[in-house]
Amino acid sequence: MILKEVISKQIDSIKEELVKMSKKIFELSELSYQEKKSSRLLSDFLENNGFTVERGVGGLETSFVAKIGEKKPKIALLAEYDALPAVGHACGHNMIGVMSCGAAVGFKNAVKNIDFTLMVIGCPAEEHGAGKKDLIKAGIFDDIDVAMMIHPASMSTGYDIAYAIKRYKIEFFGKSAHAAADPSKGINALDAMILLFSSIGLLRQQLPEKVRIHGIITNGGQSFNTIPEYTSAEIGIRALTMEEVNFLEDKLRLLVQGASAMSGCKNKITVEEEMPEVYVNVPLANTLEKNYKLLGEKVTSRTYEQGVGSTDMGAVTQIVPAIHGYINITDGKDIPTHTREFAQAANSEYGYKAMIRATKALAFTIYDISSNKELLTEIKEYFSQRRRDF
Incomplete structure (x- = not known):
């Protein structure tokens, strides 16, 4: 003392x-x-x-x-x-x-x-x-x-x-076209991104209480009159253990694949950061x-x-x-x-x-x-x- x-x-x-x-x-x-x-x-x-x-x-x-x-x-x-x-x-x-x-x-x-x-x-x-x-x-x-x-x-x-976390960069790749003159010739990467965020919102209904999934669209297209050929987002998954995060990552990857299938876009998922609990x-x-x-x-x-x-x-x-x-x-x-x-x-x-x-x-x-x-x-x-x- x-x-x-x-x-x-x-x-x-x-x-x-x-x-x-x-x-x-x-x-x-x-x-x-x-x-x-x-x-x-x-x-x-x-x-x-x-x-x-x-x-x-x-x-x-x-x-x-x-x-x-x-x-x-x-x-x-x-x-x-x-x-x-x-x-x-x-x-x-x-x-x-x-x-x-x-x-x-x-x-x-x-x-x-x-x-x-x-x-x-x-x-x-x-x-x-x-x-x-x-x-x-x-x-x-x-x-x-x-x-x-x-x-x-x-x-x-x-x-x-403190939650374990993984931060992802999600990218969708489509095809540009004039949004008024030739919209049918485009593949809308923004549609894919909106589908992904809507799917994540629905997934939250079935998530455990101590799990968090949140994100932002970092690139939603460049011009309203052009079908976006590229979009990107930053999404984070947090849970009490890294094992839970990895389990939810599998679900996120399925949602990304689903959004690609529905929109006709290609995708890329990059793990940009991960930290354990x-x-x-x-x-x-x-x-x-x-x-x-x-x-x-x-x-x-x-x-x-x-x-x-x-x-x-x-x-x-x-x-x-x-x-x-x-x-x-x-x-x-x-x-x-x-x-x-x-x-x-x-x-x-x-x-x-x-x-x-x-x-x-x-x-x-x-x-x-x-x-x-x-x-x-x-x-x-x-x-x-x-x-x-x-």
Whole structure:
């Protein structure tokens, strides 16, 4: 407890700098793979505080790995910092990287001699591109014992529910013709697309409750007086497990074939992105929640009613004992992410105070894992057994 008080004081001593960084990242609002200034701001902060930093890892220009210590265990905090088009940091990523960097520096300054390896991994493109999957392929997560991050939300919890997802590009190829003079000579690719979306709408009547299929038409033709020869759409399938997603993919492919058969078009289906569900490590989640309570933070149970999305953190949780926790930055108001209202919360006085509490909770959890061999063993055993108690 005494060391946690020291950690808390160390984080308090840098909180103005942390808030300043978060505000700057909010102002920059750099999109996925374009987070050059945001990434540099965070990695410079770590480097200036004694961490060894390697930038541009895994072939991603805006990634980084910061490290201090050499021994096992290896504990990694993950940083995100990309924004959304139009609404900016409406998912609060301006806070995520700051919390991880602040926790790492606060812990390091309090403990002085670190007898394990503490890392911060800068992960670009969570919103569009799944940067963590690229880092996994590059071996950045090899040999890591525990990975953690905290995401802004309307509640505080160590737990997460996140759908597995696959994102598809659907294309139909027809034949153009004048829509008034010679319509019978055309093969209408837009008809095929409308048939597909109508079929998906009907399929939803038979889908399980926790399944989502949604999409947009990205190309519906170029001119109203020309039979469209080409159309495209982006469609996502989400479910609680990747097995369910794959089962529904078979149905989607049948619908695409059916739309082609009815319209006379050819088709092409491309899987553009896939992310597995988040696998919650219960002992690790409970440890974060205990530290939230120690700091006076109200902990809320994670439920489906709070809304469920998808994240590339799911890929990390499948290979490393990990958690994707949440911190309430909305002062109890139920504000969905990806809205302008949530963006306001991510740049609010209350939000920044919550960010500092979460930074402390993350640092406290580093201490618990690194100083308690029994806890680390429990975390690893839970992961190896693939238990699903949540």
